[in-house]
Structure formats: structure tokens, C-alpha cells
Amino acid sequence: MSETRSPEQRRDADSRGREGEAEAAMWLVGQGWRILAERVKTKAGEIDLIAQRSGLVAFVEVKWRKHSSDLADAIDERRLARVARAVEIVAPDYASAGEDIRIDVILLAPGRKPTHIENAWMPFG
Template sequence: MKTRNKDTSRQKRETKGRRAELLASLFLMIKGYQILAHRVRMHSGEIDIIAKKGALIAFIEVKARKSIERGQHAVTDRSWRRIARTAEIWMSHKPNFSKCDWRYDLLVIAPFALPKHFQDYWRL
């Protein structure tokens, strides 16, 4: 029985995360970003959204939380480092973006609030 509850809970979190990422992508497109990739997974980690605006590539972590404030504190420094390693690998495979600047953003989705996009939220 416990395994079934774990699976159901995991599925609910997965569904919630996918919905948040879809909403985040739509929000970013309204703001003029071109979505380059979703859920990029490599041995080094995962990036929720990779987006481009002008000559800037944004590696965006999306968090769905009960409040914007909770979302701001939901990503650990260790997670950001994994995201950074993954971004470096991804960029090394994209020579057409070699002249672009890049940064790490956080986008928080909370009930009854507009999505909040924190640009350049984390730095190595």
C-alpha cells in the first residue's frame, strides 16, 4: 500500500510541475522570450526551461509553491550548481549561441498571483 501512495504522490508532483512549466513557458513567451528547450536532462542535472531573448540565453528553474516567498527559497545552492554544470554542457553543444550572454533565472508560480520572474537570480 505504501508504494502505491508514493507513486500517486510522485505523479501528482510531476503533474503539478509540468503544469507550472507550461504556465511559465507561456508567461515567458508573452514577455518576448523564445523557448529553446524544456526539461533538459543530462548526467549533470536538469534544466526546466531554456529560453532566448535577443542575445541572451536564460536557464530557468521553475517552482510551484503556495507563495512567491516559498518559491524563492525552494532551490538550494547545490541545485543551482547542478543547473550551472548542465547549462555549461548544453552551451558547449550549441556553437550558434557562443556569442550570447547567459544567466540563471527563477520563475515562481503561486496560486492567485501572477508568475514572478526573478532574472539573474543566481550567480556562480
Template sequence: MARRNSADPPNPERVAAFGLGLSAESRAAAYLVAKGYRIAARRFRSPVGEVDIVARRGRVLVFVEVKARATLDAAAESLQTRQQRRIAAAAAAWLSLNPHDIDKDIRFDAVLVAPGKIPRHIPAAFEAE
């Protein structure tokens, strides 16, 4: 994949996808808050990966991957093993920067988002390898 020169105009498809992703993450975060979660971070980035949402509820620390597609089923099918490994690595980076969270129960969830549908929260969508 060629790197984009900073002088080149942005790819319209990428710009649209980025905006869609931010909107989906906002919907997912609002949905989790309505379910009693507190959002600790959004778009946590580390050198080894990114987590869309880090949330807490009680003694549980949740690393959430948000998937937005045309349908909820398509969103569910889009969570790949490679992404799961990067999310788990980013979670480890989070824990190294936030040692007060080490004693929490850790879980990896997904929130699926599709136009015109209520987001679907999948607790324990995958386990870290």
C-alpha cells in the first residue's frame, strides 16, 4: 500500500469511512452509557494497536471494538482474528499505562452498528490469546 503524500488531496472514500466510524463510535458509546457503563477512553492508540472504546462497569474493564456496516450481520462478520490480536495488544498497553486497572476483570466486547438499527452489544465477543 502506497503512503499518501501530505500534499495529495485526501481520498474521499477514506474520509467518508472515517466519518462513519466516528459516528458509529459515538452511537456505541452512548448506547454503553445508557446500559450503565462509564467511558474511560475513546480511540485509545498504542504502537501495537487501537481500541475504539475502553469502558468500566463495576469491577469490569471492557475493551470494545465497534463495527459499522450496512447490516448488523455484516458488522458481526467483519471482526477478524488479526484485529482481535491487535485489540488485545492495545489492551495490554492500556494496562501498562493504567496499573490501577490490573485488578479489574477484563473483557473484550463488540458493539455492532448499522443505519436505522439499535446498536447490538456483544459482551465477551472474543478472548485474548
């Protein structure tokens, strides 16, 4: 993506991102997860979704792309490290009963089933 996007392009990208996050949240609920929070902002960055299921809290990065062929480049170590820094800040607020935690990624593209990558990053390992 270009770093010199117009305000309209940034608004469109933000809107598509929000739609992708809503789609991912609905998919997770269908998989038995409970959504605890959406778009949690920290000084280190934003966590798209926080979900809980049977003793586990997942901090989820959602990536939506117009073409499924672009999903391979949607997530990288730098992006996951930013999410991990944000998780370190808020994990005690969401995993306060001794739940296990992990960072997951959900990849979305039109006409394709969501791809759920579990344990994409281990922030406290």
C-alpha cells in the first residue's frame, strides 16, 4: 500500500477494515468464541479483537484484502511485534482469571473462507 494515500483512500481503507473486523468477530462467535472487546487502543498500537473461549483469551489481528492472493503479505513479524507490545499492556485486564493467552490472526478476502492462524505470535515466550 502506498504511504501517500489521500484522506478519502484512508477513510475507505478504515471502513473496509472495520467491515473485516465485524466479519471476523461474527465468524469467531460462530466458532464458539465470545468477543470481549473490539479495536482496543494502547500506546503501542491497536488490537482488533479480543475473544475468549474455555480458559483462553485470544488477541486477534484481522487482515482483509481485496484479493486473496494479497493475503500472503498481509501479516509480518513487524506487525505481529506491534500487536504483541499492545497485548502486553492490556493482557492483565482481559486474562485476569489465569486464562492462557495467545495472539491469533484472521485473514479475509471476498469469496474465501476466513483463515484463522492460531498462536501466530508468542508475546511472553
